[in-house]
Amino acid sequence: MNTIHWIPWVLASGAVLVALSIYPYTATAIAYRGSDNGLAYILLVMGVGIWNAMFAAQLLDQDPLVKGFFLSLSIVGASLAGLGWFLFAGTASSTTTVPNHQLIYGISAVFVGINIFLVITSPAHELYWVALAETTAFPAFAEITPKPLYWLQTVFLIVLFSAGTTLFAEAWKSGISTRYTGAYMVGGISTIVALVGSNLVYPGGMTVAPLAAAALTTVGWLQANRGCLFAKCRSYLEIVELP
Numbered sequence: 001m002n003t004i005h006w007i008p009w010v011l012a013s014g015a016v017l018v019a020l021s022i023y024p025y026t027a028t029a030i031a032y033r034g035s036d037n038g039l040a041y042i043l044l045v046m047g048v049g050i051w052n053a054m055f056a057a058q059l060l061d062q063d064p065l066v067k068g069f070f071l072s073l074s075i076v077g078a079s080l081a082g083l084g085w086f087l088f089a090g091t092a093s094s095t096t097t098v099p100n101h102q103l104i105y106g107i108s109a110v111f112v113g114i115n116i117f118l119v120i121t122s123p124a125h126e127l128y129w130v131a132l133a134e135t136t137a138f139p140a141f142a143e144i145t146p147k148p149l150y151w152l153q154t155v156f157l158i159v160l161f162s163a164g165t166t167l168f169a170e171a172w173k174s175g176i177s178t179r180y181t182g183a184y185m186v187g188g189i190s191t192i193v194a195l196v197g198s199n200l201v202y203p204g205g206m207t208v209a210p211l212a213a214a215a216l217t218t219v220g221w222l223q224a225n226r227g228c229l230f231a232k233c234r235s236y237l238e239i240v241e242l243p
Helices: 002-020 022-030 036-060 064-091 101-120 148-173 178-201 209-224 228-239
Strands: 129-131 144-146
Touching: 002 022, 002 036, 002 209, 022 036, 022 209, 036 064, 036 209, 064 101, 064 129, 064 148, 064 178, 064 209, 101 148, 144 148, 148 178, 178 209
Parallel strands: none
Antiparallel strands: 129 144
C-alpha cells in the first residue's frame, strides 16, 4: 500500500519536469515559427506542457471539485497536444500531404475548440463526468464517473494521435528519415497505448499519457537541434586546452 501512495508523487514529479521543458523546447520552436511545421510544434509543446502541469496540479488539493477543475485543464492541454501532433505530422517534410488538408485541419481545430469549451464548463452540465466524493486506490487524483462526452473526447484524442502517428509510420516504411520518423512513430504509439490503457483501467485524473506524450516533443527538439549540440561541444573543446 505504501508503494501505491508513492506512485502519484513519482508521476507528478515527472510531469513537472516535462512542464519545465516548455521553455527550451519553445525557444527552439520559435526559430522555426516562419513555417507551418514550426507553429504546429509550438502548439504541441504548449499542449503537452499544460497537460503535464495540470495533471501534477491535482495533488495540490484533496477537494474533489479542485481536482476536477485541474482535470478539466489537463484535458484542455491534451486536446491542444493532440491537435498539435496531428498538424505537426501533417506539415512535416518527411510525411505525405493530407488529402483536403485545409478542410480536415479546420474541422479538427473546430472540434478541439468545442471540446475545450465543453470540458471547461463541465461542472455546470456534467456531460463529461460526475466527481466522486469517496476515493479509492489513488486519492491524490480526480476520481469520476465518466459520462458519454468523456468517452467521446477520449476517442477523439486517440483519433488525433493515431492520425499523426500513421503519417510518420508511412514515412518510416518508405525509408524517409527513418531515425526520426521511427522515433515519432514509437512515441505516438506509446501515447496512444497510454491513453487507452489509462482510461480503461482508471478513467479520470490518474494517467501516464501526458508523460508518454513528452516523447513527441523531445524527439522534435532533438531533430531541430540535430548536430548543433555536437558542434557546440566541438567548438568548446577547440577553444579550451585540455591537460
